[in-house]
Amino acid sequence: MKLNKRKPGFTLVETICAMTITVLVLGIGLTLNSITNQKQVLAEQRFFETLKTTIAESSTSARIYRVELRITFRKDSDVLVQIKEKRTTVIRVIPIPRTIKLIGSHVVVITTTGFISPQTIHWYSSKGQLKYSQKFQLGWSGFKLEKKDV
Numbered sequence: 001m002k003l004n005k006r007k008p009g010f011t012l013v014e015t016i017c018a019m020t021i022t023v024l025v026l027g028i029g030l031t032l033n034s035i036t037n038q039k040q041v042l043a044e045q046r047f048f049e050t051l052k053t054t055i056a057e058s059s060t061s062a063r064i065y066r067v068e069l070r071i072t073f074r075k076d077s078d079v080l081v082q083i084k085e086k087r088t089t090v091i092r093v094i095p096i097p098r099t100i101k102l103i104g105s106h107v108v109v110i111t112t113t114g115f116i117s118p119q120t121i122h123w124y125s126s127k128g129q130l131k132y133s134q135k136f137q138l139g140w141s142g143f144k145l146e147k148k149d150v
Helices: 012-065
Strands: 069-073 078-084 089-095 106-110 119-125 130-136 143-147
Touching: 012 069, 012 078, 012 089, 012 106, 012 130, 012 143, 106 119
Parallel strands: none
Antiparallel strands: 069 078, 069 106, 078 089, 119 130, 130 143
């Protein structure tokens, strides 16, 4: 009578290969997640920097040409900033990054003296948690951005 001495199960080499593949897949996934998060943070920083310089330009043009201008924050799409040039009013469109959103639309008025009335606009993460508070201060074209821990 012949006995089968082979036991069912994985060999040591098969187990090591399976674990190596699992570690590689997890490592690649974590690296891609980290890179994506860094890109999102950079996109948000660029957005707020662009917004700040464009609002300063709009405020300056309001003072120079003595006109009232508007900044329209449209829910989940973009920000429209009016800038007065010699004979026309130009509208600069700044797209809002997909990682942040507004609950509603907002309109900020820049007076003929270049002033913006104090107000706060809240920006939320894509999960609905408060991420930034953008505080317009009394004065010329300034806002302060406070980042919240999400």
